[in-house]
Amino acid sequence: MDTNLYINGLVKGDSKIISSIYDTTFYKIKRFIINNKGNAEDAEDIFQKALLQLVVRAKKEELVINTNFEAYFFTVCKNLWRRELNLHKKRVTDSGVVELISESNENSLAIIEQKRQELFIEKLNVISENCRLILSLFFQKRSYAEIVAKTDYNSETVVRQRVFKCKKKLTDLIKQDARYNSLIEL
Structure with missing residues (x-):
């Protein structure tokens, strides 16, 4: 399926496109996360965050994907999961301290990280x-x-x-x- 069709479908909230993305990619993402210190619930959270990130980014700027959508989406999920693992590593476990993490701040950092990777790959191809x-x-x-x-x-x-x-x-x-x-x- 065409990458632009996926992006446009996500932005419009097309349930058929979202189901198609889920059907073609969720199992791989779930397997990756479970194999890397996560569980099925983590996979669902990351999958949803990645969808949200793509929608926000596509609405904010023109999103150009130079690979197939499945590979791109898997990479987005992988990066989000790695970021999540790194956050847990850096946190000090103290029941008396409650950390407030802004969801929008996390999404922004994930988008920047994805853009860095895209720039790196683009220049690597040059x-x-x-x-x-x-x-x-x-x-x-x-x-x-x-x-x-x-x-x-x-x-x-x-x-x-x-x-x-x-x-x-x-x-x-x-x-x-x-x-x-x-x-x-x-």
Whole structure:
């Protein structure tokens, strides 16, 4: 199904589109969350937050998705769940202290995080194919020896230098983008 059809259906509150999104993606999202310290209720909460986030964002600005909707929505849910896990990690458990967390503030932070990821992926697709391969392996936490084996480079030293140069090129491209300043943490 067309990505724009999903987005427009969400904005209009089309129950058929929402059911279709639920049918095609919820099981994967639920499985991911259960496999990562969550439960079915957490999956439902994250799913709803992700739908809400997309609707708010689509109403606020033109939402351009350069991949299929399912993959994009799964990534949004994954990012929301990781943020949720990080929040629980940072909280001090004290029954005498009650934390008030603004739902809109959480949604805003999640949207910013998603925009950062989109900018990163966009700029990653601009650098050379060789740099993409090297950085992809590097981000997968492959050892330099493994990267040497998968590329035409002769030594780990050369790969280290290439990783450094590719990361610098990617960082420079990101920082040159007009959206960068609005997405950095304050």
